[in-house]
Amino acid sequence: MNILHLKYAVEIEKTKSISKAAENLFMAQPNLSRAIKELEESLGITIFKRTSKGITVTPDGEEFLRYARRIISQVDEVEAIYSSGRRNKQTFSLAAPGCSYIALAFTEFAKQLPKNIPSEIFYRETNTMNAISDVVKGDCNLGVIRYLTVFDKYFRNLIEEKKLIPEIIADFSYELVMSEKHPLANKDNILLDELRDYIEISNADSCVPSLPSVEVKKAGLSEIADKHINVFERATQFEILENVADTFMWVSPLPDETLKRYGLTVKKCSQNNKIYRDMLIYRKDYKLSELDKRFITELCNSKRKYIK
Numbered sequence: 583m584n585i586l587h588l589k590y591a592v593e594i595e596k597t598k599s600i601s602k603a604a605e606n607l608f609m610a611q612p613n614l615s616r617a618i619k620e621l622e623e624s625l626g627i628t629i630f631k632r633t634s635k636g637i638t639v640t641p642d643g644e645e646f647l648r649y650a651r652r653i654i655s656q657v658d659e660v661e662a663i664y665s666s667g668r669r670n671k672q673t674f675s676l677a678a679p680g681c682s683y684i685a686l687a688f689t690e691f692a693k694q695l696p697k698n699i700p701s702e703i704f705y706r707e708t709n710t711m712n713a714i715s716d717v718v719k720g721d722c723n724l725g726v727i728r729y730l731t732v733f734d735k736y737f738r739n740l741i742e743e744k745k746l747i748p749e750i751i752a753d754f755s756y757e758l759v760m761s762e763k764h765p766l767a768n769k770d771n772i773l774l775d776e777l778r779d780y781i782e783i784s785n786a787d788s789c790v791p792s793l794p795s796v797e798v799k800k801a802g803l804s805e806i807a808d809k810h811i812n813v814f815e816r817a818t819q820f821e822i823l824e825n826v827a828d829t830f831m832w833v834s835p836l837p838d839e840t841l842k843r844y845g846l847t848v849k850k851c852s853q854n855n856k857i858y859r860d861m862l863i864y865r866k867d868y869k870l871s872e873l874d875k876r877f878i879t880e881l882c883n884s885k886r887k888y889i890k
Contacts, residue, residue, distance in 0.1 A: 585657060587621045588650040590614060591629055595647055598637050672701035674873040677713040678726035680816040681834050681860075687884035691877045707816070710737075717863055718744050724874060725863045726751065726881075728834075730856060741863060751860040751881065752889045756832035758851045759841075763827045771850045774806050782807040783819050783831040820844045834858070835889050860885075 593603040600618075604611040622629055629643035639647065672695065678684050688705055695701055706722065713725040729737050731753065741748045758772060766772050766780075811829070813819045823829055824844040832854075841847065862878065864870065870878075 583621060583624050585654070587617060588654055590617050591621065591643075591647060592650050592654060594618065594630060594637060595639055595643075600637060672696070672699050672873055673703075674701075674724075674871070674877065675704040675706075675722040676724045676726070676877070677706045677708050677716040677722040679709065679713075679728045679860075680707040680814070680819075681726075681728075682816070682836050682840055683834065683884045683888040684726060684860075684881065685816070686837065686888070687877065687880040690884070691880045694876060695873075707814075714740065714744060714746070714863065717746060717865060720865070723864060723868055723871075724877070726860055727863060728858055728860050731859050734859065737861075741861075745866045746863045747866055749862040751862055752885045753857055753859050754834060754889050755854055755857060757835055758830060758849045758854065759823065759833050759836065759846050760830040760849065761823055761825075761827050762845050762847050764830065764847075765828065766830075766849065767847055769849065771852055774851065774853045777806050777830060778808070779828075780807060781809045781811060781826070781829045783822055783829050784810045784812045820846070834860075837888055 590603070590607065593607055594600055594614075597603045597606065600615055601611050604614040607614065618630065625646065627642040627646065628640050629646055631638045631640050631643075676688070692703070695703070704722065706716065708716070710727040710729055713722070713727050716722040717725040727737065738748070760767060764780075766776060769776075807830075811822065813822065819831060820840070821844070823831055823846055836846070836848070862881070864874075
């Protein structure tokens with residue numbers, strides 16, 4: 583059985599005549615009759631009943647023809663999609679942490695998209711483990727993951743196990759950010775103990791599956807404060823920092839325009855010696871597209887501009 587056999591059967595049903603169907607299909611009637619007989623024998627059913635009054639469809643034939651029409655419709659849809667040039671559509675997909683320098687790189691990348699070519703662009707902000715999963719499953723072609731460098735061995739092994747290619751983007755320390763109205767905003771250097779009375783806006787990805795969560799938190803900075811607001815949407819985090827004066831947040835380096843927009847200030851904390859790593863990942867069997875390469879160029883430019 584093949585797609586032609588399905589089309590033959592549907593045409594006979596439509597015309598209720600083998601001779602008329604053969605004419606419409608530009609083939610000899612004996613050849614069409616032979617093809618239908620072979621189809622019926624391969625399926626073990628009788629599709630058409632031949633009577634003195636013409637062709638009728640058997641109950642088995644009605645069931646078969648429902649499937650046949652559906653399959654032909656799907657094949658026609660696929661042919662229409664690709665014959666119309668949709669294959670040339672630009673596609674780009676990225677899973678990354680909520681981060682200003684990545685978002686700004688994506689904005690610059692989006693400005694350069696050709697306007698005369700259809701495009702399908704996906705940019706998903708998510709945590710490290712979800713980003714790895716998205717890339718492995720093919721839901722996203724590129725991913726950016728973030729982790730403390732003390733867990734580098736774990737993530738290197740995981741990346742190798744998942745057959746991904748890693749490329750280091752940047753190593754950096756988180757900045758301590760707070761409102762310009764924060765009670766500690768006038769201090770030149772803030773000690774970690776001084777933050778205990780204030781509320782931390784948390785956004786760090788603390789998911790390292792092979793370790794207990796308490797160990798992961800101890801490796802980071804979240805054990806300092808005992809009051810947390812967990813928010814995973816960047817604009818909302820900044821809104822809270824701006825409007826709730828006794829909050830603070832540890833973030834990757836922010837551009838001056840973001841600090842100014844939300845009335846925020848970066849404070850020095852000499853005790854902060856934790857190093858984070860951002861790493862680009864993609865599948866070993868994936869070939870980077872021209873759009874991927876453009877985004878990576880903008881990502882590197884943004885990193886050089888905002889992460890010293």
